[in-house]
Amino acid sequence: MIAIKNLEKSFGKNKVLKGVDLEVKGQGIFAILGPNGSGKTTIIKSILGMVLPDAGEIVVGAEGVKGNWNYRKNISYLPQIAHFPENLKVKELLRMVKDIRGQEGNEQPLIERFKLEGFMNSRLRNLSGGTRQKVNIVLCFMFNSPYIILDEPTSGLDPVAMITLRELIQEERAKGKVILLTTHIMDIVEEMADEIVFLLEGKIFFKGSLQDMRDMTGEMKLERSIANILLRNDKQYQEVLTT
Amino acid sequence: MKRILIILLCTWLASFTSDAATLEVCKGCTYQSIKAAIATAKSGDTVIVKKGTYKEGNIEIRKPLVLVGEGFPVVDGENDSEIFTIYADSVTISGFQIQNVGTSYTVDRAGINVVKSDHVVIKNNKLINTFFGIYLQKSKHNLIENNEIIGEAEEEMSSGNAIHLWYCKNIRIENNTLKKHRDGIYLEFVDSSRIVNNVSEGNVRYGLHFMFSNHDEYIDNTFRDNGAGVAVMFSRYILMDNNLFDHNWGTTAYGILLKEIYDSEIINSTFKKNTTAIYGESATRMKIHNNTFEQNGWALRLLGSCMDNTIKGNNFYSNTFDVTTNSSRNYNEYSGNYWDEYTGYDLDKDGVGDVPYHPVKLFSYIVTKSESSIVLLRSLFIDILNFAEKVTPVFTPATLVDEKPQMKPVL
Amino acid sequence: MVKILKYSFFDLIRSRWSLIYFLFFAITATSLLYLSNDTSRAIASLMNIIIVLCPLIGTMFGVMYYYNSREFAELLLAQPIKRSSIFLGQYLGLSISLTLSFVLGMGIPFVFYGILGSVEFANFAVLLLAGSMLTFTFVALAFVIAIKNENKIKGFGLAIVVWLFMAVLYDGLFLLSLFIFEDYPLDKFSLVMTVLNPVDLARILIMLQLDISALLGYTGAVFNKFFGTSMGFILTLICAILWIIVPVFGLNRLAGKKDF
Numbered sequence: 001m002i003a004i005k006n007l008e009k010s011f012g013k014n015k016v017l018k019g020v021d022l023e024v025k026g027q028g029i030f031a032i033l034g035p036n037g038s039g040k041t042t043i044i045k046s047i048l049g050m051v052l053p054d055a056g057e058i059v060v061g062a063e064g065v066k067g068n069w070n071y072r073k074n075i076s077y078l079p080q081i082a083h084f085p086e087n088l089k090v091k092e093l094l095r096m097v098k099d100i101r102g103q104e105g106n107e108q109p110l111i112e113r114f115k116l117e118g119f120m121n122s123r124l125r126n127l128s129g130g131t132r133q134k135v136n137i138v139l140c141f142m143f144n145s146p147y148i149i150l151d152e153p154t155s156g157l158d159p160v161a162m163i164t165l166r167e168l169i170q171e172e173r174a175k176g177k178v179i180l181l182t183t184h185i186m187d188i189v190e191e192m193a194d195e196i197v198f199l200l201e202g203k204i205f206f207k208g209s210l211q212d213m214r215d216m217t218g219e220m221k222l223e224r225s226i227a228n229i230l231l232r233n234d235k236q237y238q239e240v241l242t243t
Numbered sequence: 244m245k246r247i248l249i250i251l252l253c254t255w256l257a258s259f260t261s262d263a264a265t266l267e268v269c270k271g272c273t274y275q276s277i278k279a280a281i282a283t284a285k286s287g288d289t290v291i292v293k294k295g296t297y298k299e300g301n302i303e304i305r306k307p308l309v310l311v312g313e314g315f316p317v318v319d320g321e322n323d324s325e326i327f328t329i330y331a332d333s334v335t336i337s338g339f340q341i342q343n344v345g346t347s348y349t350v351d352r353a354g355i356n357v358v359k360s361d362h363v364v365i366k367n368n369k370l371i372n373t374f375f376g377i378y379l380q381k382s383k384h385n386l387i388e389n390n391e392i393i394g395e396a397e398e399e400m401s402s403g404n405a406i407h408l409w410y411c412k413n414i415r416i417e418n419n420t421l422k423k424h425r426d427g428i429y430l431e432f433v434d435s436s437r438i439v440n441n442v443s444e445g446n447v448r449y450g451l452h453f454m455f456s457n458h459d460e461y462i463d464n465t466f467r468d469n470g471a472g473v474a475v476m477f478s479r480y481i482l483m484d485n486n487l488f489d490h491n492w493g494t495t496a497y498g499i500l501l502k503e504i505y506d507s508e509i510i511n512s513t514f515k516k517n518t519t520a521i522y523g524e525s526a527t528r529m530k531i532h533n534n535t536f537e538q539n540g541w542a543l544r545l546l547g548s549c550m551d552n553t554i555k556g557n558n559f560y561s562n563t564f565d566v567t568t569n570s571s572r573n574y575n576e577y578s579g580n581y582w583d584e585y586t587g588y589d590l591d592k593d594g595v596g597d598v599p600y601h602p603v604k605l606f607s608y609i610v611t612k613s614e615s616s617i618v619l620l621r622s623l624f625i626d627i628l629n630f631a632e633k634v635t636p637v638f639t640p641a642t643l644v645d646e647k648p649q650m651k652p653v654l
Numbered sequence: 655m656v657k658i659l660k661y662s663f664f665d666l667i668r669s670r671w672s673l674i675y676f677l678f679f680a681i682t683a684t685s686l687l688y689l690s691n692d693t694s695r696a697i698a699s700l701m702n703i704i705i706v707l708c709p710l711i712g713t714m715f716g717v718m719y720y721y722n723s724r725e726f727a728e729l730l731l732a733q734p735i736k737r738s739s740i741f742l743g744q745y746l747g748l749s750i751s752l753t754l755s756f757v758l759g760m761g762i763p764f765v766f767y768g769i770l771g772s773v774e775f776a777n778f779a780v781l782l783l784a785g786s787m788l789t790f791t792f793v794a795l796a797f798v799i800a801i802k803n804e805n806k807i808k809g810f811g812l813a814i815v816v817w818l819f820m821a822v823l824y825d826g827l828f829l830l831s832l833f834i835f836e837d838y839p840l841d842k843f844s845l846v847m848t849v850l851n852p853v854d855l856a857r858i859l860i861m862l863q864l865d866i867s868a869l870l871g872y873t874g875a876v877f878n879k880f881f882g883t884s885m886g887f888i889l890t891l892i893c894a895i896l897w898i899i900v901p902v903f904g905l906n907r908l909a910g911k912k913d914f
Contacts, residue, residue: 083725624825
């Protein structure tokens with residue numbers, strides 16, 4: 001369970017989160033959607049303790065996040081852009097992250113699935129963007145954590161790898177894990193998400209299943225639903241302004 | 244050849260015919276004390292003192308005698324009295340080990356004290372812990388040669404000088420070793436004397452000290468680890484040639500300290516690792532030529548009161564400061580020296596740099612203005628300041644310049 | 655923390671900059687030793703290099719390393735480790751690897767020259783100690799600056815300004831105040847001013863070891879008396895350590911409050 005209560009955060013004058021309440025219960029894939037700058041990444045980073053909220057609290061499992069670090073052993077995180085110590089070899093990076101987490105990892109099957117065997121002895125600075133993202137994915141999925149957080153997991157991947165990744169996410173869901181996901185590829189959301197959280201202007205605008213969303217907007221395609229929400233939102237604003 | 248032989252024979256015979264006698268002093272001899280032998284001896288006699296230890300208090304010599312020690316007999320003052328006091332001309336003392344005069348705060352006691360006596364020869368003696376070693380007053384034409392005078396001086400107040408001359412003339416001081424006294428050699432009102440080939444080392448104050456003395460010369464001496472190598476004060480016409488000033492190093496140490504000195508020369512000497520190689524206050528018409536200054540803190544420190552001196556043909560290597568002065572004017576002439584920090588060029592290849600050299604660094608000027616700023620020595624800021632001043636001199640005397648800096652060391 | 659330190663350190667030690675830094679000192683020390691043929695003089699010349707270069711390289715590498723390893727830090731932040739461990743680990747990793755390059759670069763030529771049994775060994779040890787202290791201090795300052803400034807150009811600019819201030823401008827102000835307060839006894843003041851700047855502190859400590867200290871005259875005697883007593887020694891040590899601990903404490907606090 002991940003519980004977020006009244007989360008507030010501003011960067012300078014820019015108020016990014018204006019009191020977010022979110023409870024992720026049970027298992028499955030939770031897609032966090034929203035336009036650019038709506039605070040998706042800020043929420044994720046707050047859960048990870050990378051961003052320190054101004055107000056509110058976050059509980060992961062049974063542990064509060066604030067001032068704590070031990071709960072992160074239950075979380076696997078796939079960041080948007082993967083940056084690594086450039087002088088390390090892939091092999092060494094994997095070994096290092098295992099060492100730092102103090103956990104055993106099951107990387108071998110993942111390496112084979114993404115065909116990374118040939119890169120194990122290459123230095124990270126010599127890898128292409130796509131290969132780095134694959135390494136990033138291996139790093140994330142090699143640990144058997146109950147919580148998985150994926151921030152734009154598909155960036156830079158070729159179609160074959162994309163399919164492998166989807167399979168992988170489905171497999172993790174089947175194991176009964178909680179998976180938080182942000183992506184701009186609606187296709188993935190439609191295929192996999194059990195629940196959608198839609199952020200707008202630093203607040204949760206919508207939370208529910210894909211079907212709920214369709215019902216609310218009257219659109220079949222998710223992409224169109226979202227466009228609909230955004231446009232309607234604009235209209236609402238206009239109404240508020242005129243009256 | 245034949246003639247020389249005849250002369251030798253004659254002199255040998257003459258020594259028998261004259262009434263000069265030889266008196267021997269030892270435990271089993273006729274004379275068991277030096278005093279007894281001297282009392283009986285007639286003018287011109289020779290007293291030979293054999294190996295042994297003699298504790299006879301003060302020994303006075305009032306007639307021309309030759310005192311010879313054999314196997315370095317020890318004459319001990321038991322820290323309570325002066326040892327030899329000479330009141331007669333033409334006395335010779337050689338081959339003794341003279342020791343333990345003892346410190347006195349009221350009288351200048353000495354190992355050998357020569358009072359108003361001429362043609363005295365003091366040679367080949369060892370003087371150990373004698374407060375004042377050899378003391379000459381109002382004497383002329385004396386020779387002090389080959390003595391080793393070693394004291395135990397710790398501080399100025401309670402120590403004497405190894406060789407002390409007062410109102411003397413035509414003295415020769417040669418090949419002596421002088422250690423651990425207040426001054427190695429002290430001259431006050433001493434004229435026309437020569438000081439050659441001595442080693443003066445580890446003295447508390449000065450290795451050699453001139454006061455009110457004129458027309459003297461010192462050549463081929465070594466001054467090492469003294470408070471100051473040589474101090475020349477209120478004197479004229481002193482020739483300082485081919486001396487070595489080595490490691491006179493300490494907070495207030497100098498190679499040569501000049502004060503009120505005129506018409507003198509410092510030439511062909513080497514100054515190495517002295518805190519200040521030459522310090523001058525009111526030094527005038529001096530020639531400082533053909534010397535080598537190496538690894539000194541300050542090579543030349545000439546205050547504004549120094550005038551009409553010429554500094555030519557010297558070599559300056561690795562000194563922290565080559566030249567300092569506290570004045571923004573310059574009345575001395577610097578020419579044809581070699582400066583290791585000179586960076587100019589020599590297009591016409593005549594061995595003389597085409598760009599004049601300003602040897603005074605801004606920092607040395609700053610230090611003379613504010614003593615405590617020396618704590619910034621070797622700071623990057625100071626290096627930058629020095630560089631800026633070098634490019635456009637503002638504070639340092641613009642006329643203090645070597646118009647003919649040498650491209651290579653002067654030999 | 656030890657794990658992060660280990661990884662940062664081994665990552666850095668394999669980079670070519672460590673090698674260049676090492677070679678620079680090795681070549682400089684070797685050439686100075688063989689050109690001057692005099693350990694004492696070589697140490698004096700190296701002092702000039704060290705008090706300028708160790709702070710400069712410390713700040714530059716500190717800022718550069720922090721910016722370059724930011725993403726690595728982000729990777730680590732998502733792992734179950736304490737925040738302070740990450741940054742302290744990186745700080746120590748960089749400081750130790752720079753210090754190692756410096757100590758080995760200087761040490762190897764001097765050991766071959768036979769410093770170990772020589773009387774100059776204490777002087778040389780103080781030289782190494784001072785250089786290491788400067789490295790640790792200035793890397794910490796650089797980290798503080800880099801953490802405070804997201805903008806790399808601003809961070810670099812500020813780091814250079816801090817270095818310039820400590821290595822150059824501070825002494826300018828020092829000199830100025832010596833002239834302004836000329837009429838007062840300035841020994842205590844000089845002492846305080848020296849102790850307050852790590853570069854000056856290092857410079858004076860090395861100089862008092864070498865026999866250049868005789869040039870410092872009366873002021874030098876005062877300094878010698880101060881640094882020579884056990885009280886002075888302890889105070890100096892405390893100052894040197896404070897110059898490391900305070901920036902490290904600052905960087906720890908800043909890192910703890912920062913959003914990534």
